[in-house]
Amino acid sequence: MINLRPLPSLIQFTQLFNAISKLKRLEPHSTIISLFRKIELLGISHDMLSLSVLANCYCHLGRVDFGFSLLGKIIKLGYPLDCVIFNTLINGYIHSDKLPQAAHLLNQIVKLGFQPDLIMYSTIVKGLCRIGDNTSALTLLNKMQSRSHFKPNIVLYSTIIDSLCKDRLLQQALDLFSSMKTQGIKPDVVTFTSLVRGLYNSGCGDEAHRMLTEMLESNIAPNVKTYSMLVDMFCKDGCVDQAQSILKQMIEKGVTPDMITYSALLDGYCLRGQMEDAENLLVLMAENGCEPDLVSFSTMINGYCKAKNIDKALNIFQEILQKGITPNVVTYNTLIDGLCKANRFPLAHKLFKDMRAHGIAPDVVTYASLLDSLCKSAKLDEAVKLLEEMEDNGVKPNVVIYNILIDNLCESGKLEDAAKFFSDLVTKGLQPDVKTYNILIKGFCKKGMMSEAGQVLRIMEEDGCPPDDRTYNTVIRGYILSNDLSNALYYHDIMVGKGFQADADTFSLFVGLLSSENLSDSKKDLLQMFIC
Numbered sequence: 001m002i003n004l005r006p007l008p009s010l011i012q013f014t015q016l017f018n019a020i021s022k023l024k025r026l027e028p029h030s031t032i033i034s035l036f037r038k039i040e041l042l043g044i045s046h047d048m049l050s051l052s053v054l055a056n057c058y059c060h061l062g063r064v065d066f067g068f069s070l071l072g073k074i075i076k077l078g079y080p081l082d083c084v085i086f087n088t089l090i091n092g093y094i095h096s097d098k099l100p101q102a103a104h105l106l107n108q109i110v111k112l113g114f115q116p117d118l119i120m121y122s123t124i125v126k127g128l129c130r131i132g133d134n135t136s137a138l139t140l141l142n143k144m145q146s147r148s149h150f151k152p153n154i155v156l157y158s159t160i161i162d163s164l165c166k167d168r169l170l171q172q173a174l175d176l177f178s179s180m181k182t183q184g185i186k187p188d189v190v191t192f193t194s195l196v197r198g199l200y201n202s203g204c205g206d207e208a209h210r211m212l213t214e215m216l217e218s219n220i221a222p223n224v225k226t227y228s229m230l231v232d233m234f235c236k237d238g239c240v241d242q243a244q245s246i247l248k249q250m251i252e253k254g255v256t257p258d259m260i261t262y263s264a265l266l267d268g269y270c271l272r273g274q275m276e277d278a279e280n281l282l283v284l285m286a287e288n289g290c291e292p293d294l295v296s297f298s299t300m301i302n303g304y305c306k307a308k309n310i311d312k313a314l315n316i317f318q319e320i321l322q323k324g325i326t327p328n329v330v331t332y333n334t335l336i337d338g339l340c341k342a343n344r345f346p347l348a349h350k351l352f353k354d355m356r357a358h359g360i361a362p363d364v365v366t367y368a369s370l371l372d373s374l375c376k377s378a379k380l381d382e383a384v385k386l387l388e389e390m391e392d393n394g395v396k397p398n399v400v401i402y403n404i405l406i407d408n409l410c411e412s413g414k415l416e417d418a419a420k421f422f423s424d425l426v427t428k429g430l431q432p433d434v435k436t437y438n439i440l441i442k443g444f445c446k447k448g449m450m451s452e453a454g455q456v457l458r459i460m461e462e463d464g465c466p467p468d469d470r471t472y473n474t475v476i477r478g479y480i481l482s483n484d485l486s487n488a489l490y491y492h493d494i495m496v497g498k499g500f501q502a503d504a505d506t507f508s509l510f511v512g513l514l515s516s517e518n519l520s521d522s523k524k525d526l527l528q529m530f531i532c
Contacts, residue, residue, distance in 0.1 A: 002042060013039050014050045021056060029057035048079040052088060059092025064101075067092050083117045090120060094127035102127055118144075122156045129163035134172070137163065151183070158191045165198025173198060189215070193226045200233050208233075221253070228261040235268025240277075243268050259290050266296060270303025275312070278303055294320065298331045305338030313338055329355070333365045340373035348373065364390075364398055371401060375408030380417075383408075399425070399433050406436065410443025418443055432463070438470050445478025450487070453478055469500035476502070480509045 001008050001016070017032045036054055040046075046054070051070050058066040067089050074085060086109050093102035106124060109116060121144055128137040137160050144152050157180045164173035177195060180187065192215035199208035212230075215222070222230075227250040234243035243265055247257060262285045269278040278300060282292050297320050304313035317335055320327055332355040339348035352370060355362060367390045374383040383405065390397060402425045409418035422440060425432060437460040444453035453475060460467055472495035479488035492502065502510070 002038065007042060007044065010039075010044050010047055010050055013044065014047075014053055017050075018053050021053060021060075029060045032057045046073075046077075048074060048082075051079075052084050055085060056088045056091075059088055060095060062092075062096045064089060064092040064096060064098070081114070083114070083120060086114065087117075087119050087123060091123050094123055094130070097131075099124075099127045099131060099133075118150050118153060118156070122153075122159070125156055126159055129159055132163070132167060134160065134163055134167060134169060138172075138176075145183075152185075154180075154185055154188055154191065157185060158188065158194065161191055162194035162198075165194045165201075168198070168202055170198055170202055170204070187215075187218075187220075189220050189223050189226060192220060193223075193229060196226075197229050197233075222250070222255070224250070224255055224258050224261065227255055228258065228264060231261055231268075232264035235264055235271070238272065240265070240268040240272050240274065257288065257290070259285075259293070259296075262290055263295060263299065266299050270299050270306070273303070273307045275300075275303055275307055275309070294325050294328060294331065297325070298327075298334060301331065301338070302334045305334060305341070308342065310338050310342045310344065326358075327355075327360070329360055329363055329366070332360060333363070333369065336366060337369040340369045343373075343377075345370075345373045345377065362393070362395065364395055364401060367395060367397075368400055368404060372404045372408075375404060378412065380408065380412070380414075397428075397430075399430055399436060402430065403433075403436050403439060406443075407439045410439055410446070413447065415443050415447060415449070432465065434460075434465055434468050434471065437465060437467070438474060441471060441478075442474050445474055445481070448478075448482050450475075450478055450482050450484065467498075469495065469503070472498075472500055473503045473506045476506050477509055480506075 001013065017035060020026075020028050021032055033054065036050070051074050055067040055070040058064070058070070071081075071085055071089065074081065086105070090102045090105055093099065093105065102124060106116060106120065109120075121140065125137050125140055128134070128140065141152055141156065141160060144150070144156075157176065161173045161176055161180075164170070164176065173195060177187065177191065180191075192211060196208045196211050196215070199205075199211060227246060230246045231243045234240070234246065247261065247265055250257060250261070262281065266278055266281050266285075269275070269281060282296065282300070285292055285296070297316055300316050301313045304310070304316065313335055317327070317331070320331070332351060336348045336351050339345070339351065348370065352362060352366065355366075367386065371383050371386055374380070374386065387397060387401070387405070390401075402421055406418045406421050406425075409415070409421065418440065422432065422436070425436070437456060440456050441453045444450070444456065457467060457471065457475060460471070472491055476488050476491050476495070479485070479491065495502070
């Protein structure tokens with residue numbers, strides 16, 4: 001265009017740049033700013049529309065200040081202000097997570113005598129929903145409904161409904177859905193998809209199915225997001241065959257699956273250990289223009305690791321490298337954990353060194369896998385050394401890390417060392433969880449140190465960490481094995497009073513005691529009451 005003589009008009013250049021700006025996946029805004037500079041050097045001056053497009057590019061890059069500079073230029077050139085430039089600036093603030101500034105600008109616009117339009121309000125609502133401020137979004141919606149010059153549209157309603165669903169505020173979402181229909185606004189596929197997903201994720205499967213049925217009966221065709229959601233739902237429920245049928249159905253209906261659809265089904269296959277089906281799906285993805293990416297390959301590695309086919313997982317990892325794809329920390333963690341669980345620690349440690357050499361920093365998950373493997377191999381000194389290395393590298397150990405160390409020390413009978421790590425955990429400001437306490441209690445019970453186990457139980461309750469069924473069952477079994485039936489039954493009564501039940505191992509010990517010849521009749525009567 002710039003080589004044409006005479007030069008195309010500013011309108012044609014602006015139309016081109018505006019179209020390019022909508023190709024969001026290419027992140028073209030810096031390019032457009034550069035192109036505008038080129039035509040400026042050719043002597044083409046800006047008009048209102050081109051300045052608005054340029055301001056939009058700056059706002060998308062987080063430079064709302066430059067956007068305001070262009071607003072000043074618009075005023076200086078004498079162009080009448082309109083909602084387009086104000087919407088651009090408000091959207092820029094929202095895009096930069098500066099909602100208070102966006103709200104302030106809206107108030108200033110109103111004070112200047114400009115009437116905000118539907119797009120402006122929708123932008124603010126979108127920002128409110130983005131930060132989870134559903135109350136303010138609903139308040140603004142009610143404010144809009146009270147004004148006569150325009151009414152909220154389906155996009156605005158769907159935005160708020162989706163936000164409510166994501167925050168598990170389903171009743172409010174359903175109430176708004178009903179209110180919307182009362183106002184004569186017909187829900188679309190986006191509205192229904194949000195509600196179906198929200199209901200399903202909140203465990204309301206029947207209601208989700210009814211909502212989906214209502215959508216179909218309203219002659220609203222599912223789109224790729226709806227189908228992807230259904231595939232994901234069925235896979236998470238372990239119904240991979242139904243998910244596969246959904247994929248087949250969407251293709252028959254002319255809806256092209258995207259990477260999200262395929263990824264959901266791939267994950268389903270891998271979770272079920274159907275690795276041959278997963279391999280075939282990778283081929284199908286490539287054939288349909290969805291080239292498997294790092295997430296796809298990482299899912300496959302995880303699937304093969306869970307299927308205990310570590311060599312296949314290693315082959316996939318090599319394939320990633322051959323394709324020029326850089327593995328991330330999740331990929332490395334998955335494979336390192338798989339190697340550790342397959343008792344191939346030397347190779348896991350080599351991979352650990354490789355990831356660091358490639359500039360990928362190990363995280364707490366990486367160290368947890370390696371520490372667990374070292375502890376299970378009774379290499380506790382190496383585990384402690386790795387813990388120190390972890391801290392030296394700026395990775396703070398969490399409760400999971402300490403639980404691994406304390407558990408393995410207890411299993412090895414090194415209760416003093418375990419208690420030391422427990423104290424270290426508290427000293428570092430970490431809050432022990434129920435698993436931490438249960439590990440210590442189990443360690444003391446295993447050694448017959450019931451007084452110490454009882455003390456940990458008391459500390460647990462004092463620290464506001466309520467014991468669970470595993471805690472009580474462990475303590476009860478400890479007292480039974482220490483031939484202290486009285487305390488065993490005492491804690492059994494407490495456990496039942498808190499709504500817990502004896503597990504299979506505890507029940508078996510009680511039954512075993514009942515058949516013991518060394519037990520007195522009075523104690524047998526007590527046991528009989530427990531079993532009945």
